[in-house]
Amino acid sequence: MIVGLLGGGVIGAGWAARFALNGHDVRLYDPDPDAERKVGEVVANARRAMRKLVMPALPAEGSISVVGSPDDAAHGSRFIQESAPERLDVKRELLQRASRAAPAEVVIASSTSGLLPTSLQDGMSHPERFVVGHPFNPVYLLPLVEVCGGARTAPATVAAAADLYRGVGMQPLVLGKEIDGFVADRLLEALWREALWLVNDGVATAEEIDDAIRFGAGLRWSFMGTFLTYRIAGGEAGMRHFMEQFGPALKWPWTKLTDVPDLTDALLDRLVAQSDQQAGGRSIRALEVMRDDCLVAVMQGLRSAAPGGVAAGAVLDRYERQLFGATPAPPVDLDAPAPVVAHEVRVPAEWTDYNGHLNDSRYLRIASEACDRFLRLIGVDAQYLADGHSYYTAECHLAYAAAARGGDVVRATAQLLHHDPKRIHLFIALWRGGDQLATAELMLLHVDTAESRACAADPTVLSTLERLAAAHSALPTPRQAGRSVGQPKSI
């Protein structure tokens, strides 16, 4: 699909990255002559972070062309996203031009942080296909996008935009009512105004204020937000009790929110100096890498915190399943006289240590995943396990051949060396393209899991093993198999 983007600043470039990394071709218009370079830098950041974030391979990357006019960006696009500066006149001009250039069925969205959709869609051709889709920086990592229609927006437009955003791994929050600042920015703005007062009044520095968030409530906000936090704080007595207990505090002089401090030169100087001190000489690029690595770690943590993930972790889990589904594994031919391809995986970048190497155990993790998939292939599935039988690994001989690095796509093949009713002697090789990275020779024991003792496998599993054994009987024994540690490799 071609996506037209109007504006290539931090937000527009973030959209370019998210769409291109999800396989869409992007046509981007920005009057800045330096737009191509700036967008390229954001996309490079995004590529690095997204490869760390998701386990399955991303689709083949789409192209990004920087074009000379809004009409060029709209031309041929199936979806258009505007991310110009927050000025009503600038945005309206772009949206109107794009609406004249794009057929009526093309949805046109605006990234505005707070301008009202009813006001933005005014003067557009076919305003019913206009909707706000408000993302958050960095757009290529943060899942949230607020979706809000105006008075003339068709419900189908809202649904189509939400689907499209979900398709590129985001979490649309569809708002029923349009309001200046929508929901998220009203909350951010409230906190931000209070933070500016604290600096203005000399109560705390920028860094202290950030510390007051990131060592405390910020950790909770990353997966619960505010209402769920307070519900839990209320304990078994519930939300009503919490409100009764803490309601009175709302009347206390704890916030100074009516006004905003005047942005005098003195206040600006103070903010800038404190922000410089906090950054400690780190460049924006270094800060961005830190930010992206932390977002990846937090979202991956929230995915592993519970089955199916929690909050942004659940979005990631859904997105990965979608990516896996999009590139299905080729069917396996059990009768082919060749090792079966049991697994293919992209090495997560954070597996790489400071030497650029993977820890030894990571190779075994991949081999172990390949072994699990091999077992599913021969009929050891969820039901088989639930019925109280499984294969346990008794022994494993690993031989390392070459270093894998983060981002490598590793293919695992499995060769059946031998089997009997209770045992499988399996040989797994890990490959990067045609290079062998490591091999694992495994002895698996079939067990009754309740009693933890060896027993014969199910006849259907054994008959599948027979088929495989027949197919693999002509294969040579790999030179690493049947050896003890340190014994010279035959051949």
Added chain:
Amino acid sequence: MIVGLLGGGVIGAGWAARFALNGHDVRLYDPDPDAERKVGEVVANARRAMRKLVMPALPAEGSISVVGSPDDAAHGSRFIQESAPERLDVKRELLQRASRAAPAEVVIASSTSGLLPTSLQDGMSHPERFVVGHPFNPVYLLPLVEVCGGARTAPATVAAAADLYRGVGMQPLVLGKEIDGFVADRLLEALWREALWLVNDGVATAEEIDDAIRFGAGLRWSFMGTFLTYRIAGGEAGMRHFMEQFGPALKWPWTKLTDVPDLTDALLDRLVAQSDQQAGGRSIRALEVMRDDCLVAVMQGLRSAAPGGVAAGAVLDRYERQLFGATPAPPVDLDAPAPVVAHEVRVPAEWTDYNGHLNDSRYLRIASEACDRFLRLIGVDAQYLADGHSYYTAECHLAYAAAARGGDVVRATAQLLHHDPKRIHLFIALWRGGDQLATAELMLLHVDTAESRACAADPTVLSTLERLAAAHSALPTPRQAGRSVGQPKSI
């Protein structure tokens, strides 16, 4: 050390858990006859979460006694923390009684969320040892504690409280100026007031408001706070540019912060109904487990995101080093005729899969850590690596004997089987008490890391290996060594 606690609600019980799990004995006073049960439940939650959070073993757990009066709680305590309801009269009464019962050098802290220390210390005996130490729920996991003295507080009191909090894994934020609500709660309160308005005005539900945080800004807040976020958003042009660009938005009608909505019955009913819907029938206990698991995952993620960790991950990193330091490994005798104890580790609970098992590769990870420590023992340290030499694993034969589970303390021993200038043939066994869990027979190659080719090790490393070889020469060859996969074990 004995710690006296006044109040055993959610916050007081959280303090009891944090102190007891860090090896301090707790004397807790609460007039609630059900206090002991309630505190016990919080401590059980905390024990589970803390064991997941940190890798090293926690110190032997302290005792928790529920006592009958504030004086009893103060008696013998070296530190006192008050966590009574947020009523000035109640807190003053408790603080004054404790100050009369405790010697002048005992620091007395209050968990108040927003009452002024100058006002709280009024009427205390030795008010100079009073300080506010304001924690966040759950106290046993969140690192932040705001430390704020009043007009009569001695600087040494502030320093002593900060040290003590740091000692139990927290991050003290020392405030220079007392202000109602301190820093963190002013920020939380600003966001919370705006959230209440959004519900009151029917713009969004409790769950939608939480979604607007947890899928977006909440993820950033968990490690950056607000100023650093905006600094990065400002790009290379910096904070001044950001303020110039977004300053005008501060004047827009994006917040409704002056007032708070009246907590009418209708608004309360709406809040309670929306909160119930959001909880979806999950009990507070289930929500607490979810919350704690997510906090553990987020903090562990932030620890792994960069060397030394970021934000709360850096606090965790420091805390673990401190815990490791508190129980130093026994010195290794290189001349003893026995395998050396190379490593001891508690198996992280999240390593256990839904079957209650560890993935095969986790055993190798422990063996691999033990191998690293063995190498440090023979002189392959950070400097040695920096000089361009290291040992790489060429082969590894694992034999599995028994299942390890989350929470197990696993000890790894290393026996030198053979070595030459370029190779080390090493045998690592993993033990839980006297039970062998697994063994790993390793072949390590000494390499020039720049050229990735084998070369002879440094003479000092080789002479240490000679010493070890002499000591280990009389040890029998382990029955799992020198075998190929599937070959019957000799003996």
